[in-house]
Amino acid sequence: MDASWQEWTAEDAAEWIMEPVAGDDKYRRGVLGVITGSPDYPGAAVLGVEAAHRAGVGMVRFTGPRAVRAAVLARRPETVTMAGRVQAWLVGSGIDPERRSFLLQGDLQVALASRVPVVLDAGGLDLVGTHTAPTIITPHARELATLLTEREIDASEQEVREDPAGWAERAARELGVAVLLKGPVTHVCDPDGDRYTVTAPTHWLATAGTGDVLGGILGALVATHHERLATDAEVLTSLAATAAYVQGEAARLASAYVGGGPVTALDIAEAVPGVIGSLLAH
Numbered sequence: 621m622d623a624s625w626q627e628w629t630a631e632d633a634a635e636w637i638m639e640p641v642a643g644d645d646k647y648r649r650g651v652l653g654v655i656t657g658s659p660d661y662p663g664a665a666v667l668g669v670e671a672a673h674r675a676g677v678g679m680v681r682f683t684g685p686r687a688v689r690a691a692v693l694a695r696r697p698e699t700v701t702m703a704g705r706v707q708a709w710l711v712g713s714g715i716d717p718e719r720r721s722f723l724l725q726g727d728l729q730v731a732l733a734s735r736v737p738v739v740l741d742a743g744g745l746d747l748v749g750t751h752t753a754p755t756i757i758t759p760h761a762r763e764l765a766t767l768l769t770e771r772e773i774d775a776s777e778q779e780v781r782e783d784p785a786g787w788a789e790r791a792a793r794e795l796g797v798a799v800l801l802k803g804p805v806t807h808v809c810d811p812d813g814d815r816y817t818v819t820a821p822t823h824w825l826a827t828a829g830t831g832d833v834l835g836g837i838l839g840a841l842v843a844t845h846h847e848r849l850a851t852d853a854e855v856l857t858s859l860a861a862t863a864a865y866v867q868g869e870a871a872r873l874a875s876a877y878v879g880g881g882p883v884t885a886l887d888i889a890e891a892v893p894g895v896i897g898s899l900l901a902h
């Protein structure tokens with residue numbers, strides 16, 4: 621590993637967990653707007669919203685098709701589906717970029733024009749560069765290769781897998797945004813030179829939906845730090861590395877609970893509060 625990349629530790633992550641204080645209410649704590657899921661992938665919305673709630677956000681406002689809203693509310697009735705002010709956006713998990721409805725395009729335009737920080741995942745990745753709000757993208761290797769190739773930078777999935785550090789840096793530089801490149805070692809960087817790695821503590825993470833959970837954790841961390849981000853967008857990388865750390869530890873904890881056995885994405889989301897509790901006790 622290149623020495624210029626710093627492995628993110630529990631001590632680092634602990635600094636980015638925002639403990640509630642007496643003067644807080646749900647709005648001050650942070651409202652995360654979520655545009656995820658589709659009739660094809662309703663589960664991605666459920667997982668991201670679940671993870672955001674578990675990560676301690678003040679409120680989640682969810683926008684999506686009726687059936688997806690129903691699935692989200694069935695799992696998390698705490699979620700608000702009424703439009704309103706938000707302090708951060710999570711966009712794209714479970715959305716097919718080829719099949720974005722007219723209604724969805726409109727919701728995305730409103731969200732991205734609002735100038736609050738944006739986490740772009742999966743089917744929202746191609747929206748990078750269409751707005752000026754502080755942005756972090758969260759692709760896996762195949763998604764990053766596709767995104768760069770669409771921008772006339774030839775990259776294959778194999779090349780990204782072989783040199784994730786180099787491609788994450790190149791993407792941050794070329795796209796002008798913070799990047800969280802997922803994998804067994806997650807690479808987080810930005811055009812200003814922040815470079816963090818998060819080594820997954822368990823490979824049971826390699827299962828469907830765990831990236832959607834990561835999106836929810838990151839969205840929640842971004843929303844709870846909205847005041848800081850308003851003046852210092854550079855902290856997106858610290859928040860992203862913390863999200864990956866929390867996701868990895870939650871997977872480790874959930875697996876340890878079943879004697880080292882497999883975990884599902886929902887198990888990981890459910891273990892998030894325990895990880896956050898132990899970071900606060902750090």
Ligand SMILES: NC(=O)C1=CN([C@@H]2O[C@H](COP(=O)(O)OP(=O)(O)OC[C@H]3O[C@@H](n4cnc5c(N)ncnc54)[C@H](O)[C@@H]3O)[C@@H](O)[C@H]2O)[C@@H](O)CC1
Binds near residue numbers: 661664714742829830
């Ligand atoms: N429960 C859910 O609703 C879930 C939704 N998900 C969503 O699903 C969408 C697609 O995510 P992906 O990460 O699959 O996108 P990818 O861009 O990695 O893959 C796109 C498609 O390529 C095919 N493919 C690629 N590699 C393959 C392989 N080795 N073997 C078989 N088929 C392969 C699959 O048909 C896949 O759907 C995203 O929007 C994501 O958020 C996933 O997160 C899984 C869970």
Ligand SMILES: Nc1ncnc2c1ncn2[C@@H]1O[C@H](COP(=O)(O)OP(=O)(O)O)[C@@H](O)[C@H]1O
Binds near residue numbers: 828830831867
């Ligand atoms: N071999 C692996 N070992 C550990 N973690 C992994 C491995 N492969 C993927 N991951 C992690 O699992 C998650 C998978 O996310 P993603 O590829 O978006 O899946 P999905 O779209 O199904 O949610 C990411 O956080 C990634 O860092």
